[in-house]
Every structure is written in structure tokens, then in C-alpha cells.
Amino acid sequence: xxxxxxxxxxxxxxxxxxxxxxxxxxxxxxxxxxxxxxxxxxxxxxxxxxxxxxxxxxxxxxxxxxxxxxxxxxxxxxxxxxxxxxxxxxxxxxxxxxxxxxxxxxxxxxxxxxxxxxxxxxxxxxxxxxxxxxxxxxxxxxxx
Numbered sequence: 001x002x003x004x005x006x007x008x009x010x011x012x013x014x015x016x017x018x019x020x021x022x023x024x025x026x027x028x029x030x031x032x033x034x035x036x037x038x039x040x041x042x043x044x045x046x047x048x049x050x051x052x053x054x055x056x057x058x059x060x061x062x063x064x065x066x067x068x069x070x071x072x073x074x075x076x077x078x079x080x081x082x083x084x085x086x087x088x089x090x091x092x093x094x095x096x097x098x099x100x101x102x103x104x105x106x107x108x109x110x111x112x113x114x115x116x117x118x119x120x121x122x123x124x125x126x127x128x129x130x131x132x133x134x135x136x137x138x139x140x141x142x143x144x
Contacts, residue, residue, distance in 0.1 A: 002093055005048035005060075012057035013048075014039050020076045024114050026136040046073060049094055051086040059086040063094050070098035070144065072108035091124055099144045106144055109137040 014036050022029050030038060046064035050057055058081035062074040072094065077086050095106060108126070110118045118128070118138065126140040 001052050002089060003050055003052065005043065005050055009048075009050055009057060009060075010036070010040060010043070013043070013050075013060050016057070016060065016076045016078050017074070020079060021074070024117075025111055026113060027111075042073070046071075049090055051077075051081075051090055053081065058084075059090060061090040061094055063098070065098060065101060065103060068102060068104045070095065070103045070106040072106060075108075087120060088124070095142075095144055103144055106142045108140050109135065110140060112136045112138070 017039060018032075018035065022035075043062055046062060048060055048062045051059040057078075059077035060074070061072065064071040064073055072091070075087060075090060098106065106126070108121065109132070110121060118140075121140050124142070126142040128138045129141050130139040131137075132139060
């Protein structure tokens, strides 16, 4: 089931970030308390779509709409739910949502070394348009 973020979802999202995103990130790892505070502030900007199996949150996608551009800020799928299509469904739903709001393109960043993530986005039609050495990431775009 896909649904928008609800009160009480933050702990599950922080757990997924800690398990799935932090280990592959080239950036310094924040402590638990700081990660929770940072994620709470980050999710307050934009919207978050959640995928769940019953009460369990399996994946989430955080997005920000800026003018005519959908910015996919974070996408993570819990390893126990990977391979079930949650990432693709979240992306498809968010892209439709953004297109209905008048967005013409989508953009995102993929960390250096996250080859699985880059491959996933290329399958969805995204192309690398730039490499940002200072942020250690690739910028990807797709026309909606």
C-alpha cells in the first residue's frame, strides 16, 4: 500500500535510513539523536510517500516540488522488502503526482559508489547530467 506520511512514521523511516542509506553514503555518519533530528527537519520540507505491508513501513520517498521540477530528495527500501517493486511504484506515483501539479522534469542526486541506485534510476529513464565532486554525487534528470 502507498500512502502519504503519517504521524508516528518517523522512527521507521530513520531505521531504514540508518540501515540502507548511511552505509553507502560517502558523507560522515551522524549519531542516532542527530539523525532523528535531521530527518525530522528534512521531512518537514516537502512531502513523503510511504510504502507499507500492513503496519510495517517497507520504503519511503521524500520529494520537494520547486517551480516546474520534482526533486527526489530521498528514496530507500528496507532490505527485507527489496525486489518487490516498491521503489519503482513509489517513483511512478510521485512522478504522476508531480506531472499533475505541472512539473516538467524530475531531478535527483545519487552518491558516488551507489551503482545499484544509479542503475535503478537509469532503468526508469533518468540520465546523468553532471558529477559534483564537492558533494561526491551524480546529478540525474528525466523529462516528465
